[in-house]
Amino acid sequence: MYRYDEFDETLVRERAKQFRGQVERRLKGELKEENFKPLRLQNGVYLQLHAYMLRVAIPYGQLSAKKLRQLAMIADKYDKGYGHFTTRQNIQFNWIKLAEIPDALEALADVEMHAIQTSGNCIRNVTSDHLAGAAFDELEDPRPWCEIIRQWSTFHPEFSALPRKFKIAVTAATPDRAAVKVHDIGLVMKRNTQGKTGFEVMVGGGLGRTPYIGPTVREWVSKQDLLSYLEAIMRVYNRYGRRDNKYKARVKILVHELGVPEFARQVEEEFANQNAREKVLLPQEEVDRITAYFAPPKFETLSTKSATLDAAIAAEHHFARWCRNNLRAHKIPGYTCVHIALKPQGVAPGDASSAQMRAAADIAEKYAFDDIRVAHEQDLVLPHVKLDDVPAVYAALKANDMHASNAGLGSDIIACPGLDYCNLSNARSISVANEIQALFADPEFEDEVGALHINVSGCINACGHHHVGHIGILGVDKKGEEFYQILFGGRADEKAAIGEIQGPGLRHEEVAPALKRVISKYLELRTSKTEKLADAMTRLGQAPFKEALYAAA
């Protein structure tokens, strides 16, 4: 994991100190809310329905036990004993008092954390594959590049007042687990025809009110040129991005309005015209220095099979199911990646109590090389666990009610805070998510249905990724009543697609029964168990499912 140098440390501490002063001035009345708001937002502080909210950055979703314990401490001391992990691999505290936020920021600084770049029109926290450095299907570990981008983008004066927020995601695996195509810039590490590793660059993906899949603007850029190329993109965006209209200010609108070839041409021109002084130099020593922080842990040489694990699987039915659904292949024989689904029935997706955070920290320290990731599905992941240790990890998770065995299935729902917390919301999303989860209360039924992504957002901003769920749910307000539009056909992976709204919105209580009909229809129409709901929709079109959706119960 990247470690702060003296400079980083000073900077983060200074920031917390400055904010303390700003809060004092605000509370003495020297700063009005309108003047204070931009300052608080630059420190991740929002005002939600019931209280202030603090959003803490978790760069590319990576945590250590020490950091996670500090988040648990903040949850206990300054909040209500829990935190909410988000689709941007960050964590939010929903009940924090403004007067105490400076203390919380100092506590974060103690563990090399902060809330910078979690709000405002800057380059936000860079996100990545939660299996980075562990996945068997990745080309290389993408995290050093996330860190390099983070360092380049943080406090870069040219990016401090962009037309709008800017999100970058990086993956180095062919199956895209980071939803890179719905980010302002998506980077996919790949080899060129000469076998050299670089990046494919997509620009202008995004969700929100105008969703787009990011088109490829350049098939391949070398590692050496990556930052210069990104800088060329940012310059074109800074120059022509629409500052006159907030709804047209994202880079996706610029790319769309100019057309991909013209946008790409302008970026290429900017890139070609950068003189030696403008090029962002990336000396190999610096790349090596940063890469060294992400050196793989000291893996043992193990067999691909574990007798201990196999015996435990044979002995316990629920454990067997959990292994089937929550383990992911690791690149080193004898190891696995453990998905901790923060999605037990009836809990707000992504919520974890302080006790659970501490438990995950203890487990990570004991069994997982002190490495914990936040997945954009609002789950936690232990990327490196020995197969032999899996039963013990499971037992420890179970003791803390963290053993939901539904990773990637129907009840592993992504949902934003919605109208229960969010000041921008139109409709509740958590309760809808919980009602849908209940459809999958029977594990056998859930397994029968298999891989399914259901994503819920409480308004058009799409924080709950509704456009890219196999089934997406969007809360809208209709004359003061909560209604939900249903989308089919979205995908967030390497075949990313934006879902289509099926028709009139449904009332809150109609959503789960309607989805039940859709799922029954799928079970009826699929060719076999291997044809997943998303595939069946591709093969058959959406019409039969739409019919089921609106069929009276």
Next chain:
Amino acid sequence: MSSERPKLGPDIPKVITAWVSATGRVVYLTKDRNWSEDLADAEVLTGAGATDILAWASKDQTRVADPYFMQVTPDGKVAGRETIRETIRAKGPTNHPMFGKQAGNN
């Protein structure tokens, strides 16, 4: 996105609501120009004069943030288009009955 609240004409009964600057707690403006956490204490406003009171409230920045009009019934109960939002704001999140004013621990 509905960060802007609906416009309420002069005839619609309304109260002024905001958040306490220091804590973020939800409050309502009372007749004596204080802020109460209890909607029952709020002054129900009707008529053109309400706008002046909101203008006054908007200057009370040391105590509160972002005051706005919220629709109520003539006897001061949450009403209108934003009933769900304002009920949740007044009570607490529906998914977490153990938190917020409904649990007395906000």
